[in-house]
Amino acid sequence: MLNKGDGFAASVRTCTGSCMLEFDLGCADAAIKQANWDASKVREKFRHDIDGLVSSLCSAKLSELVGNYKKQLSQALMKPVETLLEAGGKDTWSSIRKLLEHETETAASEFSTAISGFELDRATINRMVQDLGNYARNVVEKIARQEAGKVLIRMKGSQPSLIMEKAQSQDFGQEKKTLRQLQRMPELRVSKALICYGRHTLG
Template sequence: MVTLKACYFLSYCHISGYYLTDATIQQVNWDPSKVKDKLKRDIEAHVVSVRATKLSELCATYEGKLTKALAEPVEALLDSASEDTWPAIRKLLQRETKAAVSGLESAISTFELDEATEKELLLRLENHGRSVVESKAREEAARILIRMKDRFSTLFSRDADSMPRVWTGKEDIKAITKTARSASMKLLSTMAAIRLEEDGDNIDTTLSLALVDAARPGTTDRSIQSLDPLASSSWERVPEERTLISPVQCKSLWRQFKAETEYTVTQAIAAQEANKRNNNWLPPPWALAAMAVLGFNEFMTLLRNPFYLAVMFVVFLVGKAIWVQLDIANEFRNGFLPALLSLSTKFVPTIMNILKRLADEGAAPAAPERQRETELQPRNNSSNSNVTSAGSSSLTSSENGPEYSSSVAQ
């Protein structure tokens, strides 16, 4: 044990530059070169281990930063899928990867690594960025049906101002449905493959041809009807490792999507027809014709006795007033039974109110006549007083006239 410690001490002194040439140990015959080699190997192994740990920590740090910089933006871009989605993802990946690689390169420059090791670390960081984007794309592709239904519901149930649609009968449900389905199909084509390379593909054209154009009743191209472009397990000019949704899966997803959104379209059509019926109070044309034929005798009776016309006109005016006062059209929008209950409570007060208003209108002309009489009485009194005063003044003037004339004569 003492000999081993002495060997370590001598090796340390030799490595440190201290040569103990004068020190000798009697009765000991050993070679310290083996101990020196072992110590060197241990030191080098320790240095390599510490350096590998530090490099691993640095790589993990920059990989975490790159993941944080890519995950949420890529998810947001894929959620709002459009024609510019993958070009935007490529620009984002290039920018964030370049920043992360530059930071890692400056951080590992103090380790004095060889060029091959440094390139390997930087390449691994670049591949990590691509793997983050691909993993997010695969996650979104797994939820593609939910995303398609959400987009269809948003575009179909809300207008351009993001306000809920009210199906009043003026909306073109067919055009709205086509627009919403085209947007959902665009989302499906965007998520069908990973497009981190700028290689062109015809996925969008193929899906539009097979899913949208083929569904039009005016399509007469027999080649489109006979040859299904989605009857394949791979896309043209797209490698298998970059395929997220195969053509056959796209066809199945589209069929399921249409089946699950058909109920929404049916409900909108039913609401539109119900609104049209509520706004149209006239009977159908055949009913009008039947009323004209069957009511001919009653019409002739009205012509022979015009008094009935006056009675009907009065009844019409009273009915119109009751209709306006009760707001019957608005009441029946809440349902038949609630409308009857509400009208039954308002009918008698409304009739009393109409009769009261008619009585007030009939009594209204008498009040102005009384007011005129009260105004005329003071005027008559004032005119009589004026006449009396005028007569007295004339008499006075006649009596004083001669006196005035005599005085003048004098």
């Protein structure tokens, strides 16, 4: 019954109502045969079992939906962000921010529609949508860390003149770093400089 196109909550109500009606009819027949039999406790336990099953099924379906949209976000962001970072243009982070906003808004809208049939409260929906947004930002930051590592490898293998040229063309935060500053900067600080600049720009 959950696969007939109705929303999850509506299907659950229909299915639960049908099960309880069948249970009550069965209990009525039993009561006729055993006049002193009290079915209320059995009915209460039966309803409790149904509610537990529904809760588990709801959680599983929501987890599946969240996983699908996280995968969608990863696929939508990974290649474009990698390409933008590798190109290293002056508008790199501005372009990444626009891409992130677009993909996050698209996923949030589609996700909200997909879970509407669960009839969740607004606070829960907002929290789940916010979690998707945080996930998308983390995807971008992870890619930036990976690209920062690639930059460091290229820097270590470059001739001094090429390193100087790259150093003068890269903007790490508010000021340009000279070759001497970059050479003194440990690998972790270089990575953090790139990531922090990206976080500041994305925010």
